[in-house]
Amino acid sequence: MALRTLFSKKAFTTASGFRPIAAGDRCFLRQARGLTVAALPDLAYDYGALEPAISGEIMRLHHQKHHQAYVTNYNNALEQLETAVAKGDASAVVRLQSAIKFNGGGHINHSIFWKNLKPVNEGGGEPPHSTLGWAIDTDFCSLEALVQKMNAEGAALQGSGWVWLALDKGSKKLCVETTANQDPLVTKGANLVPLLGIDVWEHAYYLQYKNVRPDYLKNIWKVINWKYASEVFDEETA
Amino acid sequence: MQHHTLSCCGGVRPSLPPPPLSFRWSKIKREGGRRLPRCARIAAQLELKPPPYSLSSLEPHMSRETLEYHWGRHHRAHVASLNNLIAGTDLDGMGLDEIVVVSYNKGNPLPLFVHAAQVWNHDFFWQSIKPGGGGRPSGRLMELIERDFGSFDRMLEEFKRAALTQFGSGWAWLVYKANRLDVGNAVNPCPSEKGNKLVVLKSPNAVNPIVWDYSPLLAIDVWEHAYYLDYENRRADYVSIFLEKLVSWEVVSDRLDVAIERAAERAREDETRRQEDDAAVTHSEAVEMYLDSDTDDSEAE
Numbered sequence: 001m002a003l004r005t006l007f008s009k010k011a012f013t014t015a016s017g018f019r020p021i022a023a024g025d026r027c028f029l030r031q032a033r034g035l036t037v038a039a040l041p042d043l044a045y046d047y048g049a050l051e052p053a054i055s056g057e058i059m060r061l062h063h064q065k066h067h068q069a070y071v072t073n074y075n076n077a078l079e080q081l082e083t084a085v086a087k088g089d090a091s092a093v094v095r096l097q098s099a100i101k102f103n104g105g106g107h108i109n110h111s112i113f114w115k116n117l118k119p120v121n122e123g124g125g126e127p128p129h130s131t132l133g134w135a136i137d138t139d140f141c142s143l144e145a146l147v148q149k150m151n152a153e154g155a156a157l158q159g160s161g162w163v164w165l166a167l168d169k170g171s172k173k174l175c176v177e178t179t180a181n182q183d184p185l186v187t188k189g190a191n192l193v194p195l196l197g198i199d200v201w202e203h204a205y206y207l208q209y210k211n212v213r214p215d216y217l218k219n220i221w222k223v224i225n226w227k228y229a230s231e232v233f234d235e236e237t238a
Numbered sequence: 239m240q241h242h243t244l245s246c247c248g249g250v251r252p253s254l255p256p257p258p259l260s261f262r263w264s265k266i267k268r269e270g271g272r273r274l275p276r277c278a279r280i281a282a283q284l285e286l287k288p289p290p291y292s293l294s295s296l297e298p299h300m301s302r303e304t305l306e307y308h309w310g311r312h313h314r315a316h317v318a319s320l321n322n323l324i325a326g327t328d329l330d331g332m333g334l335d336e337i338v339v340v341s342y343n344k345g346n347p348l349p350l351f352v353h354a355a356q357v358w359n360h361d362f363f364w365q366s367i368k369p370g371g372g373g374r375p376s377g378r379l380m381e382l383i384e385r386d387f388g389s390f391d392r393m394l395e396e397f398k399r400a401a402l403t404q405f406g407s408g409w410a411w412l413v414y415k416a417n418r419l420d421v422g423n424a425v426n427p428c429p430s431e432k433g434n435k436l437v438v439l440k441s442p443n444a445v446n447p448i449v450w451d452y453s454p455l456l457a458i459d460v461w462e463h464a465y466y467l468d469y470e471n472r473r474a475d476y477v478s479i480f481l482e483k484l485v486s487w488e489v490v491s492d493r494l495d496v497a498i499e500r501a502a503e504r505a506r507e508d509e510t511r512r513q514e515d516d517a518a519v520t521h522s523e524a525v526e527m528y529l530d531s532d533t534d535d536s537e538a539e
Contacts, residue, residue, distance in 0.1 A: 065471040102405045158352050159407035159443035159461075181406035201406075202462035203471060211311045211463065 035082055037075040038107050040068050041114065049119040053219045055208045063114070066203055070106030070182070077103060105182035109162055109197060116196050118225035128226040132195075132233045139174040149176050151217040154200045165196040165229065167236055193236050195229040283321040284334060284357065286314050289364035296369055299483045304467045312463055313360040320353035334358055335448060342449040355444035359409060363457050367484040375487035379494050386436040394481055396438045401460050401477045404440040411439045412456040412490070413447045414497035416504065434501055453497035455490045
């Protein structure tokens with residue numbers, strides 16, 4: 001049963017959460033009653049391994065509570081959507097879209113985020129070199145300028161959202177974008193591929209940095225995983 | 239997009255003392271083509287109002303630490319940013335309600351809207367709660383709750399649902415909604431107090447219902463900073479405690495009385511205007527008929 005349903009096309013193609021979101025992403029899928037659902041991915045490091053930039057307490061809550069809740073609610077919405085589609089209940093299908101967007105987006109974004117971070121003793125914070133490094137210099141003049149821009153955009157974002165370093169697949173240019181709430185980067189452009197995302201929802205920093213979001217943004221660069229960003233960049237520009 | 243030096247979440251480090259707020263020198267202002275000296279004007283600007291209780295008196299339901307940050311940092315930073323942005327402009331000296339509505343700009347908000355609205359919202363929020371709050375409302379407020387929601391418990395359920403499904407940052411509200419028509423000079427032809435209702439709403443980020451011409455009665459802040467130190471991710475627990483232990487139904491009731499009176503006054507103004515419009519139409523019709531006729535004697539002649 002498992003092998004046959006693992007690759008079942010029973011699931012609808014519109015829900016992008018089934019397919020890998022970025023190159024190398026392993027957004028674990030599991031089977032529940034024949035429906036392909038999402039699962040909480042494991043972190044590649046301990047909760048406390050990003051200290052002092054991000055506290056272990058925040059990492060634990062962020063992963064085990066917030067991300068888990070998005071996964072749970074996304075799966076619930078998918079199951080309801082499957083039923084609604086089967087019954088031809090268009091009202092229910094439409095009504096479920098916001099829950100899918102919120103929670104599916106939350107799952108997508110956080111799955112990328114955990115890979116964007118790395119402990120310092122495993123290379124976190126080491127600046128990008130070669131291809132991505134040159135692209136940053138070309139499109140932003142310098143890494144410092146890019147960091148400054150992302151920090152400014154992240155600090156100015158009202159309410160909850162994300163700030164992204166994005167690659168435009170069409171033009172092969174890098175750009176900085178923000179999205180509101182849990183909107184994934186593609187909502188800002190179908191050609192945009194996320195290389196780095198920084199969560200600026202208050203839950204991402206409040207216990208440690210309180211209202212001083214700029215301090216969180218300044219410090220997170222010490223644990224940013226540029227290696228992952230380079231891999232995605234190279235794959236998309238190959 | 240304008241980038242403020244003080245963002246909506248405050249760039250103030252905890253170690254700095256709070257800045258003075260009551261009066262400040264306005265920025266250089268052009269007048270008649272001549273720049274006034276920098277110290278020529280004092281603009282009386284908006285103040286950070288303290289809550290009507292001490293910062294530790296809401297414990298254990300809302301900690302002193304939360305109040306110190308929420309009121310002392312977030313709310314304070316919005317007041318400072320707002321004063322900074324309105325200084326020397328047309329909005330300087332306006333009342334806060336007006337600044338909120340004007341800066342909302344019919345859904346295309348100006349950069350200062352977030353600060354104006356968050357100052358308004360937080361003033362309103364601190365007044366909505368009190369030590370030893372909770373319980374049940376009574377009198378006219380309870381009657382209207384039962385009329386418009388079926389029961390008090392059903393209103394609470396709806397309020398909780400709004401608070402929990404406001405995705406991202408925002409607020410949930412109980413408002414008094416007057417049955418007014420939205421179109422320019424149109425007047426409700428059958429005005430009746432029964433058309434006015436209590437309604438539960440939610441709004442994103444800084445938006446508040448006065449921009450839709452509703453009368454807010456109760457608000458709960460569901461930005462994460464409002465509950466994260468005390469409840470972490472458990473927004474549901476925060477909302478339940480807010481309703482069971484903190485909300486001041488007396489304040490909500492007073493606001494309802496004001497809202498009902500305001501709605502009645504506006505209905506009277508509408509009625510007066512409608513009568514004046516009717517009279518104008520009648521008068522002009524009579525003149526028309528008179529001029530058309532060439533057999534009657536004219537009073538004017």
